[in-house]
Amino acid sequence: MDGLWKAGREKEAREMFSRLSRENCLQPDTRTYNITINGLCRQRFVDEAYELFRKMEAEDSCVPDNCSYNVIIHGFLRHKDPLEAMDLILEMVSKGFSADATTMSLLLEMLPKNQLDHPILQKLLNSPDTKSHKIGSSGLSAAATQGTC
Numbered sequence: 001m002d003g004l005w006k007a008g009r010e011k012e013a014r015e016m017f018s019r020l021s022r023e024n025c026l027q028p029d030t031r032t033y034n035i036t037i038n039g040l041c042r043q044r045f046v047d048e049a050y051e052l053f054r055k056m057e058a059e060d061s062c063v064p065d066n067c068s069y070n071v072i073i074h075g076f077l078r079h080k081d082p083l084e085a086m087d088l089i090l091e092m093v094s095k096g097f098s099a100d101a102t103t104m105s106l107l108l109e110m111l112p113k114n115q116l117d118h119p120i121l122q123k124l125l126n127s128p129d130t131k132s133h134k135i136g137s138s139g140l141s142a143a144a145t146q147g148t149c
Helices: 004-005 010-022 030-042 046-058 066-079 083-094 099-113 119-127 134-146
Strands: none
Touching: 004 010, 004 030, 010 030, 030 046, 030 066, 046 066, 066 083, 066 099, 083 099
């Protein structure tokens, strides 16, 4: 399915996911959801990706993981709504997940545009794995101490 999304074969990828969802013997797992959510975001169907993100846990008892959050956050930061991305970052951190290197990079891009709230920045800096993202973490720390946000 990932190959279909990457090849731009959206219709076929959607059909494959729908088939998995309809057939009781093959319930989509978190990875399958992540691939589909990522494909939808790359095709700029962020609202649909967000609906699927919420559906995965609510209807299919499939718990979003760190990748799930980062994929949907990337979609909102790149194509839709930075404020929604901030809400998702807070939710992600409250559930014990952390931003990946790409999310940190996208957040750094938001700093000069004044699109990043100081309290969100502080929560992100205090999240468990932020220190593993040395470039993003140091850039965000500098912004926080200099009052950029």
